[in-house]
Amino acid sequence: xxxxxxxxxxxxxxxxxxxxxxxxxxxxxxxxxxxxxxxxxxxxxxxxxxxxxxxxxxxxxxxxxxxxxxxxxxxxxxxxxxxxxxxxxxxxxxxxxxxxxxxxxxxxxxxxxxxxxxxxxxxxxxxxxxxxxxxxxxxxxxxxxxxxxxxxxxxxxxxxxxxxxxxxxxxxxxxxxxxxxxxxxxxxxxxxxxxxxxxxxxxxxxxxxxxxxxxxxxxxxxxxxxxxxxxxxxxxxxxxxxxxxxxxxxxxxxxxxxxxxxxxxxxxxxxxxxxxxxxxxxxxxxxxxxxxxxxxxxxxxxxxxxxxxxxxxxxxxxxxxxxxxxxxxxxxxxxxxxxxxxxxxxx
Numbered sequence: 001x002x003x004x005x006x007x008x009x010x011x012x013x014x015x016x017x018x019x020x021x022x023x024x025x026x027x028x029x030x031x032x033x034x035x036x037x038x039x040x041x042x043x044x045x046x047x048x049x050x051x052x053x054x055x056x057x058x059x060x061x062x063x064x065x066x067x068x069x070x071x072x073x074x075x076x077x078x079x080x081x082x083x084x085x086x087x088x089x090x091x092x093x094x095x096x097x098x099x100x101x102x103x104x105x106x107x108x109x110x111x112x113x114x115x116x117x118x119x120x121x122x123x124x125x126x127x128x129x130x131x132x133x134x135x136x137x138x139x140x141x142x143x144x145x146x147x148x149x150x151x152x153x154x155x156x157x158x159x160x161x162x163x164x165x166x167x168x169x170x171x172x173x174x175x176x177x178x179x180x181x182x183x184x185x186x187x188x189x190x191x192x193x194x195x196x197x198x199x200x201x202x203x204x205x206x207x208x209x210x211x212x213x214x215x216x217x218x219x220x221x222x223x224x225x226x227x228x229x230x231x232x233x234x235x236x237x238x239x240x241x242x243x244x245x246x247x248x249x250x251x252x253x254x255x256x257x258x259x260x261x262x263x264x265x266x267x268x269x270x271x272x273x274x275x276x277x278x279x280x281x282x283x284x285x286x287x288x289x290x291x292x293x294x295x296x297x298x299x300x301x302x303x304x305x306x307x308x309x310x311x312x313x314x315x316x317x318x319x320x321x322x323x324x325x326x327x328x329x330x331x332x333x334x335x336x337x338x339x340x341x342x343x344x345x346x347x
Contacts, residue, residue, distance in 0.1 A: 001085075004063020005034055005042075005056075005347075006147065007140030009175060010184045020055055031087060034183045040064050060077055065144045068097065077329045078102045080149055084141055087117040087134035096134055098163055100145040102155075103329050110157040113145050115173050116164025121198055121229050125262060127296050128163045137164070140174040146186075158188075161196040161216065167203035177211055190214075191254055198233050199242035208249055216289070217242060221261045221268045222276035230267075243280055251285040258287040263304035263312065274315040281321060288316055288323045294331055 008016065013027035026048065033045045042056050052116045067080040080102070083095035090096060101112040118131040138193040146152055158180070160166040166173045173195070179185040180193060190212040198218045199205060207215070219239060221227040228234040259281065263269050277288065290313055293303035304312070309325060 001119050002061040003059060004138075004140040004144075005030065006063040006143050007138055007175065007179070008034075009178055010182065020052075022052060026052065031184045034062065035179060036187070038152070052340055063140045063144065064147045065141065067148055070150075073329070073330055073332050076151070078262070080145070082141075082145065082148065084135070084137065086137050086141060086200065098137065098141070100149065100162055101329075102149050102151050108156045109151050109154050110159060111146060111149060111151075111155050112159050112162045113142060114162030114164055115142060115160055115166045115169045119164045120168060120232050121165050121231065122126065122219075122306075123198070123233075125220075125230065125264070125293060125299065125301055126172060129164075130296075136169040136172055139172045139179065142172060142176040146180075156182045157192045157194070159194045159216070161194070165198060165200060166195050167197045167200035167207060169303075170200075170203040170206060174206070174210065177213060181211075181213075194258075196260065198231060199237045199239060201237050201241060201245065202304075204242065205245060208245075212255055214255060215246075215257045217246070217257065217259050219277075220262050220264075222273060222280045226268065230264075236336070240280070243284065246286075247284050257284070257287050260289050260291060262293050263309050264293055265302040265304045265308070266290045267301065269304040269308050269312055273314060274312050274319075278316065278319040278321060288321050290323060290325045292325075292328055294328065 005270060010027060010031055013030045017024060017027045017030075029045070029047055033039045039045060040062055042053050042060065042062060045053060046060075063249055065082050067082050068080040073079075078101070080100045081097040084098050084099070085095070087096045096117050098114040098117055100114055103110045103112060115137055117134040119126070119128045119139065120133040122129045146155065146158070149155075160173060177193060180188045181190050191214065194214040194216050195207060196216040196218060207213075207218055218231075219227070220230055222239070224234055224238055224240065227239055254266045261268075261277070281288075293301060294307065295303070313323045313325055
């Protein structure tokens, strides 16, 4: 197996050049070819000598992974499935798949990125959690999602909201964010990136201290005992502690924090829940995104009726919480929130 160059930071590329006997400046040339020019083959790096390219090809590859399958929704959303080396093979010898979703919206093209193969968190409303956890994606596999989609050059935003819990794979996610936002990397503003989490406290603090990316917190219920019924992680990372940490940071400027709240009929959609959410988030500059639950097999949960969602939204807004209802995208190809499962897709 050749080692991928994609996913290496500038300091790692400098170390590579030192090990291979290249001049230090070659590291910046490599970074430019990989992240600015986005080449797919080492031989395309034409300002490197032929001898240097031959040395690189002996041990390394660019590392862009092509999608195995692509589905397009009736609303234009596209779901890409990629094979991964970061998990054991399936019983039939096939690679497990991870998924990325490209969401077009007028002048925006947002990529919903996966960070793990499956997920440890086992939220009761999420298909990914049902797959259990099989491995962390490398920074190379994370960035390959950006480079492999047809819309790669036109992407305007990214959300780490695909398969897995990003902060449970913080070393690789942080490296990917560094490369995405560095001048020598993709050169993106951190304001183009949102990272979602259920509230992994140690890594959350590192994320807040070391990046300027936006944050989305999956909350789904303001009451700890009820949240535990939906999200086992509540036992380890209490949502009250998560919110208390966030209140130590300033979100009044360009950096935003939002709370994702999936609406379940008769479970978390009452006036009591709206009032509990207002009480929990009081004093924190934030937004609440209400999400219609997308039905998954063998789940007793049902989505709240539209009139209940609208009433819930009005209650939050009247109490001073900026609240939106997120439009569902890609549900017909199982690309909507909570529906990514890494299964072989049907065309």
